Amino acid sequence: MSDPTTEFDLYRRELLEALGPDDPVKVMRDTLEEVKGLVAGASEQQLAQPTPDGGWSPHQVVNHLADNDLVFGVRVRMILTQERPALLSYDQDT
Numbered sequence: 001m002s003d004p005t006t007e008f009d010l011y012r013r014e015l016l017e018a019l020g021p022d023d024p025v026k027v028m029r030d031t032l033e034e035v036k037g038l039v040a041g042a043s044e045q046q047l048a049q050p051t052p053d054g055g056w057s058p059h060q061v062v063n064h065l066a067d068n069d070l071v072f073g074v075r076v077r078m079i080l081t082q083e084r085p086a087l088l089s090y091d092q093d094t
Helices: 006-018 025-040 044-046 058-081
Strands: none
Touching: 025 044, 025 058, 044 058
């Protein structure tokens, strides 16, 4: 995938192509409901359990999605209010 900091138009095009004909706002709304459904009824122990290969636990994935939502909100505001905003990358491991 292209670098959103240096290749904004290409990055945007790649994201829209990944959506296909789906409406981006509807996908975001549907994703929220899907995540809620996936974790509903799970115990704290299940949510804290990493994947067998050492990957993120469901709790970590949901936290990552929440962090990403905050960053996404800032980026959307920048895109709406600036001609060509500098979208800074972030280090997910930090």
